[in-house]
Amino acid sequence: TQLLEQSPQFLSIQEGENLTVYCNSSSVFSSLQWYRQEPGEGPVLLVTVVTGGEVKKLKRLTFQFGDARKDSSLHITAAQPGDTGLYLCAGLPLNQAGTALIFGKGTTLSVSS
Amino acid sequence: ETGVTQSPTHLIKTRGQQVTLRCSSQSGHNTVSWYQQALGQGPQFIFQYYREEENGRGNFPPRFSGLQFPNYSSELNVNALELDDSALYLCASSLVPLAERTDTQYFGPGTRLTVL
Numbered sequence: 382t383q384l385l386e387q388s389p390q391f392l393s394i395q396e397g398e399n400l401t402v403y404c405n406s407s408s409v410f411s412s413l414q415w416y417r418q419e420p421g422e423g424p425v426l427l428v429t430v431v432t433g434g435e436v437k438k439l440k441r442l443t444f445q446f447g448d449a450r451k452d453s454s455l456h457i458t459a460a461q462p463g464d465t466g467l468y469l470c471a472g473l474p475l476n477q478a479g480t481a482l483i484f485g486k487g488t489t490l491s492v493s494s
Numbered sequence: 495e496t497g498v499t500q501s502p503t504h505l506i507k508t509r510g511q512q513v514t515l516r517c518s519s520q521s522g523h524n525t526v527s528w529y530q531q532a533l534g535q536g537p538q539f540i541f542q543y544y545r546e547e548e549n550g551r552g553n554f555p556p557r558f559s560g561l562q563f564p565n566y567s568s569e570l571n572v573n574a575l576e577l578d579d580s581a582l583y584l585c586a587s588s589l590v591p592l593a594e595r596t597d598t599q600y601f602g603p604g605t606r607l608t609v610l
Contacts, residue, residue, distance in 0.1 A: 385536075387536075421603065421604075422603050422604075423498070423584050423586070423601030423602050423603050423604050424537065424584075424601050425601070426598055426599065426600075429598070469536050469537070471536070471537075481527050481539045481542050481550055481552070481591075482527075482537075482539060482599070483539070484529075484536030484537045484538070485536050486534070486535055486536045487535075487536050
């Protein structure tokens with residue numbers, strides 16, 4: 382059972398366009414994180430959201446945690462070729478001791494110039 | 495660069511063999527987690543070690559085992575390799591176990607294992 386569903390799975394856009402990636406679950410998470418992974422490298426943490434309804438901005442990236450802490454979104458404004466990569470959401474399930482991060486399958490983003 | 499290194503970068507084994515993958519965590523990080531990332535998938539949690547003891551395990555069989563050493567290095571051992579074990583294996587270090595509080599994990603570049 383995939384606890385975290387990411388959509389879309391693939392996204393190919395032109396430089397300058399805006400996009401939103403979604404991460405949804407029927408489970409509640411104590412926190413959600415977004416990572417970016419490039420080929421041949423491990424995931425790199427972009428942001429952690431903890432509070433329901435929280436919005437965080439990182440330059441052109443805006444992250445939101447749903448009010449019920451079951452979903453999150455990543456919005457990129459004016460995408461650039463350097464944004465190309467695999468975007469992963471990951472969460473710590475609430476009240477599940479002994480577990481670590483649960484990852485979604487990821488969204489592969491390709492931005493062409 | 496995260497300061498987490500892994501070796502080897504690539505490895506080819508045949509079914510039934512055993513493999514040991516190595517990870518060197520960031521200095522001072524007491525926690526190391528191992529993940530398996532199959533092609534087109536997100537990383538899946540294998541297990542976590544905290545101060546040299548297993549501190550949580552995902553849905554992986556006992557032929558996946560690990561060790562953590564006092565010098566911030568760790569190993570992932572896989573016995574009786576199967577074709578489905580082909581994947582990118584990632585280690586990640588953090589200051590404290592993630593189940594205790596939200597903390598930053600620093601991932602290594604991974605080891606690409608191919609089982610033929």
